[in-house]
Amino acid sequence: MNYPAEQNVQYRHSGDASPIAVVIALLTAMAAGFAAGVVYASVDPFLSDLPFRAFLLLLPVLVGGFGGLTGFATTSIVKWQKLRNTSVVIAVAVLVALVSYYASWVMWAYLKTHRNDPAITVGDIASNPQGLAQFIAAVNKEGTWDIFDLTPTGSALWIIWSAEAAVILGLAIGIPATHIRDTPFCERCAEWCRPTPEILSLDASEREEIMSLLKTKDLAFLDSHRVVSSDTIPRLRVDLSECPKCGLTNTLTIFVVYESPLKKFFNVSGTKATPVIRQLLLDSAEVDRIRSFVSVLSENSGEGNEEPS
Numbered sequence: 402m403n404y405p406a407e408q409n410v411q412y413r414h415s416g417d418a419s420p421i422a423v424v425i426a427l428l429t430a431m432a433a434g435f436a437a438g439v440v441y442a443s444v445d446p447f448l449s450d451l452p453f454r455a456f457l458l459l460l461p462v463l464v465g466g467f468g469g470l471t472g473f474a475t476t477s478i479v480k481w482q483k484l485r486n487t488s489v490v491i492a493v494a495v496l497v498a499l500v501s502y503y504a505s506w507v508m509w510a511y512l513k514t515h516r517n518d519p520a521i522t523v524g525d526i527a528s529n530p531q532g533l534a535q536f537i538a539a540v541n542k543e544g545t546w547d548i549f550d551l552t553p554t555g556s557a558l559w560i561i562w563s564a565e566a567a568v569i570l571g572l573a574i575g576i577p578a579t580h581i582r583d584t585p586f587c588e589r590c591a592e593w594c595r596p597t598p599e600i601l602s603l604d605a606s607e608r609e610e611i612m613s614l615l616k617t618k619d620l621a622f623l624d625s626h627r628v629v630s631s632d633t634i635p636r637l638r639v640d641l642s643e644c645p646k647c648g649l650t651n652t653l654t655i656f657v658v659y660e661s662p663l664k665k666f667f668n669v670s671g672t673k674a675t676p677v678i679r680q681l682l683l684d685s686a687e688v689d690r691i692r693s694f695v696s697v698l699s700e701n702s703g704e705g706n707e708e709p710s
């Protein structure tokens with residue numbers, strides 16, 4: 402079935418997010434983020450007692466874990482409340498990230514002060530942001546932990562804290578924002594579509610031709626283009642998302658996967674995937690065509706089906 406190129410064949414969220422669902426999602430996610438912040442700040446003081454190597458290994462795990470867990474919790478909660486509006490989800494995620502980040506500083510300040518001043522409560526600190534800021538600035542002058550007998554203070558410590566904040570807030574906001582943007586929702590069934598990542602891998606050199614065929618939703622590329630193994634670099638990664646109930650809301654996304662630029666500098670393995678076709682809507686016949694192509698492919702694997710076009 403061919404569609405005129407100018408016709409809208411890309412999936413878009415309806416933008417639905419009922420005010421009640423937004424409030425429930427916000428309150429639930431804030432509670433989760435608050436708990437994550439408290440746990441993070443409570444574990445943090447133990448890090449400085451560790452040997453330097455263990456400290457270096459654990460710090461990214463802890464910082465990434467805090468931001469990542471907050472992000473995944475927000476994602477599950479906005480999906481549970483069926484918020485299919487990326488801007489609303491970003492707004493919710495920003496508020497949750499700020500609450501959890503603030504909670505971590507409050508808990509950190511509480512743990513630092515309550516030994517000397519047992520009368521002080523978490524509530525006293527939380528309700529006085531100005532006092533908290535002054536306390537943080539005072540600790541910044543003194544330093545808070547030692548690395549190799551060096552105690553970062555002043556600008557150096559502000560840079561470390563800023564990097565920490567960027568990772569935490571980036572993950573807490575970025576994970577829900579990209580997940581909701583990239584997950585189609587079936588309005589007919591009120592269900593999120595289920596992804597099948599990398600249902601198919603294709604030769605990256607044929608990218609231009611496949612993209613121009615798909616502009617008119619021509620699935621002929623299945624018959625004429627070269628399938629490659631899923632560890633080939635570069636390659637085209639074809640992802641499918643389908644409504645688990647009616648099978649009528651489906652999308653196809655194609656990424657070009659290449660070696661991560663980080664590899665050159667840090668010698669780490671890893672790939673980077675950039676979408677070249679995003680959420681092209683498919684009907685059930687088109688999904689069947691892809692699925693039957695893939696099942697024939699796996700039946701014939703090793704029988705020379707990987708013909709060049």
Ligand SMILES: [Zn+2]
Nearest residue numbers: 587590644647
């Ligand atoms: Zn459906």
